[in-house]
Amino acid sequence: MTNLVSPELSFHDGNSIPQLGYGVWKVEDDVATDVVVQAFAAGYRHIDTARIYGNEEGVGRAIAATDVPREDMFITTKVWNADQGYESTLSAFDASMERLGLEYLDLYLIHWLQPKQGKYVDTWKALIELQKSGRVKSIGVCNFTVEALAELEEATGVLPVINQVETHPYFPQTELREFEASKGILHQSWSPLGQGSELLADPALVAIAEKHNATVAQVVIAWHLALGNVVIPKSVTPSRIVENHAGLGVTLDESDIAAINALDKGAAGRIAADPAVSDFA
C-alpha cells in the first residue's frame, strides 16, 4: 500500500472518476476476487470490468469482501456487442448488476461500436434511460470514432462522458484525443502498457525509467496521467499491482513527455482491432 491517491477527473455530467484504475480483462472469475481485493489494498478505487470478461461475479465478491466503502469505489462495466439494442441493453444491465451485486453502477459503457451491426444509437438511448433512472451515475463508450461520437450527439443531444480506446506510446490517439477534448469527453486508455509487450523494453522508455529510478511501466502510466488520460493497467501479479499504482508518484518533465510522444508509430502501432471496421460477436 502506498499513500498515493489518484487524482479525480471531472465528467461533463458533474460526476468524477479516479484517473488511475485497475483493469481485469483476461482475469479468470475465481482469480478476479483475489486480485481485486489486492488492488483495493494497494490503493486503487476504480475497477474496470465488462460482461464479456466473465468476471463480474468475481469482482462483485471482491467488492463485498473489502472494507473499502462503496461510496469510495468507482465501478465500470460494459454492454457486450451481442446485447446491443434498446431492450436487450436494459436486460444486459440488469444481469450485470445482479452479477456484481450492486445497487448502482458508477459508469456503464458501450463496449464496441460495431458499425455493421448499426445498433449503437439505440444502445446509447438505453444508457441515457438507465442514467435517468439513477441506477448508473455516468454513461460512456469504448472504441468510438470521431464520426460515431458526433452521431450520438446529433441523434440524442447527449455526449458520452468518456471514450475508452486502445492508447499507449506507440499508438497515442492524438487526433481522437483532440476531438474529445473539444467536446469535453475524457479519454481513457485501454492496453495502456501495450499489453506488456515490446513497449516495456523500448530503449527510450528504459532510459527515462532509469533517470527517475522508476520502472518502465510506471513511466508509461505517468505519461498517460500527464496527458490527462484515464488509465487502467491490468496485472494479476501482486508486486506489479502495487508497482503500477505507485506510478502515481512519478512526475515526468517536458523533455520526457516529448521523447515518449516521439515513439508514435502511427497505424503500425495499433495492437488490437480497428473499431471503425471491426465487427465481431
Ligand SMILES: NC(=O)c1ccc[n+]([C@@H]2O[C@H](COP(=O)([O-])OP(=O)(O)OC[C@H]3O[C@@H](n4cnc5c(N)ncnc54)[C@H](OP(=O)(O)O)[C@@H]3O)[C@@H](O)[C@H]2O)c1
Ligand atoms: N474497452 C475495450 O475494448 C478494452 C480492450 C482491452 C482492454 N481493456 C481494459 O483495459 C485494461 C488494460 O488493458 P490490457 O489488459 O489489455 O493491457 P495492459 O494493461 O496494457 O497490459 C497488461 C499486461 O501487462 C503485464 N503487466 C502489467 N503490469 C506490468 C508491469 N509493471 N511490468 C511488466 N508487465 C506488466 C500484465 O502481466 P501480468 O498480469 O501477468 O502481471 C499483462 O500481461 C483491461 O484489463 C481492460 O480492463 C478494454
